[in-house]
Amino acid sequence: MNFTAVVTGASKGIGFAVAKRLAEAGFELFIVGRDNDRLLEAKSQLLLAGSPMVHTFAGDLSQSEIAKRCTANIRETWSSLTVLVNNAGVFLPGPMMEEEEGQFEKMMTTNMNSAYHTTRGLWSLLKKSQRAHVFNMCSIASITAYAAGGSYSVSKFALLGFSKSLRLEGLPHNIRVTAILPGATLTDSWAGVDLPPSRFMKPEDVAEVLFSAFSSNQNTVMEEVVLRPILGDI
Numbered sequence: 001m002n003f004t005a006v007v008t009g010a011s012k013g014i015g016f017a018v019a020k021r022l023a024e025a026g027f028e029l030f031i032v033g034r035d036n037d038r039l040l041e042a043k044s045q046l047l048l049a050g051s052p053m054v055h056t057f058a059g060d061l062s063q064s065e066i067a068k069r070c071t072a073n074i075r076e077t078w079s080s081l082t083v084l085v086n087n088a089g090v091f092l093p094g095p096m097m098e099e100e101e102g103q104f105e106k107m108m109t110t111n112m113n114s115a116y117h118t119t120r121g122l123w124s125l126l127k128k129s130q131r132a133h134v135f136n137m138c139s140i141a142s143i144t145a146y147a148a149g150g151s152y153s154v155s156k157f158a159l160l161g162f163s164k165s166l167r168l169e170g171l172p173h174n175i176r177v178t179a180i181l182p183g184a185t186l187t188d189s190w191a192g193v194d195l196p197p198s199r200f201m202k203p204e205d206v207a208e209v210l211f212s213a214f215s216s217n218q219n220t221v222m223e224e225v226v227l228r229p230i231l232g233d234i
Contacts, residue, residue, distance in 0.1 A: 126175050
């Protein structure tokens, strides 16, 4: 079976680690990100990792028209889709009532709306797959609000709610839906923090759990997976 996967926010961090794990398993990939140069570098590494073909799309999925253009491109390339990983996201710290004007909207459109428009645009391909699986990269903030990250928490709560609703809509089509809720993972979001790497999870750990969820028996779905550093949240 020819497996295909779309990974958003795939040029670095968790998204790249996920794409690499899927490449190692022989998936044909469509990777999406904002920075074309980063995407092309990622493409080279993913081909070396084992993917038979890697397509790229550079654009900001928080803008609905760009998300629609991206999914139209994918529909023109493939007739079905095995895995969709909605990983595009942004974290901007600060209390909601004191944050800069527009910060709430930016996180909602990036963390939630991008997943909605991407999934909606690819739903017809997922329904044609014999083993379709949607992964939404949520967060510990989806279940426990951050005191200094209120708008981020709201956006991630919304993404978890989206996952729950999508799970129900996928049932008649045998589309599995999994929400992954990682805690502190060593990515650029934590750049400059004075903590040792051992205090964080690795992006590869999240990728391996995602692949395990996909690899499980098709009669089983991991609806929600919570991951935390061994010493707890930061």
